[in-house]
Amino acid sequence: MKKLSDKLIKKHIAALAAEIIIEEGMNDYLFAKRKAAKILNYLDQMILPSNQDIDVAIREYQSTYSSNAPNDFDFFKPLVVKLMSALKKFNPHITGILQEGRTSVNQKILINLFTDDVKEIEYFLLSQNIQFKTKDGQKLDYYIAKYVYFYEDIETELIVSDLNDLRVNNKNTSLMKKRGLSIDEFKKVQAAFNSDLLSS
Numbered sequence: 001m002k003k004l005s006d007k008l009i010k011k012h013i014a015a016l017a018a019e020i021i022i023e024e025g026m027n028d029y030l031f032a033k034r035k036a037a038k039i040l041n042y043l044d045q046m047i048l049p050s051n052q053d054i055d056v057a058i059r060e061y062q063s064t065y066s067s068n069a070p071n072d073f074d075f076f077k078p079l080v081v082k083l084m085s086a087l088k089k090f091n092p093h094i095t096g097i098l099q100e101g102r103t104s105v106n107q108k109i110l111i112n113l114f115t116d117d118v119k120e121i122e123y124f125l126l127s128q129n130i131q132f133k134t135k136d137g138q139k140l141d142y143y144i145a146k147y148v149y150f151y152e153d154i155e156t157e158l159i160v161s162d163l164n165d166l167r168v169n170n171k172n173t174s175l176m177k178k179r180g181l182s183i184d185e186f187k188k189v190q191a192a193f194n195s196d197l198l199s200s
Contacts (some may be wrong), residue, residue: 006047011057013037014049018057022097022104028142028178029054072103073191079152080109084183087124090115091163093180101192109156112180116163118145125149142178 004012016036017029033048049057076098084092096110097103113121125132125147132149142165147158165179181189 010049014053014057018061095180099181
């Protein structure tokens with residue numbers, strides 16, 4: 001059997017990593033790459049795709065599976081703004097493809113929170129009578145904890161990181177994208193359109 005080239009292997013890993021990032025809300029590129037490589041049984045660390053490769057794969061995935069109907073995003077936007085407003089003291093940042101004005105099948109709301117007291121988030125959720133599941137960050141995860149529940153019947157994930165992670169200034173596009181958009185930035189986001197679909 002002919003051995004796959006490193007370039008093709010990287011493409012396979014990048015495609016699956018993009019799917020993991022979008023569908024599972026796993027925003028850590030390195031974690032997603034390693035998970036994809038493990039699933040595909042490509043265990044050589046030297047052939048992992050770059051973050052730029054992942055960005056390309058995410059755009060390709062979005063063009064194939066995301067919805068570009070403005071009404072879909074217009075439905076989610078006010079819900080997200082309302083939720084972020086309620087979570088304002090925890091420095092909420094919307095992430096995932098919603099920050100680009102897009103939605104996908106089975107769209108989740110993914111919000112990064114930044115705090116120096118994770119217990120305050122639990123107290124907040126309990127005070128709102130919200131039933132949630134929690135998950136602590138693992139060795140490869142960048143977050144401290146994750147809270148999963150349904151907000152307005154939509155699966156929602158609150159991904160908690162240390163407040164210092166928000167204070168770090170970084171011009172790396174991938175890192176900034178993973179951080180997400182603040183509520184004021186998200187209010188400016190318009191529904192995205194795929195010009196190829198509209199012209200067809």
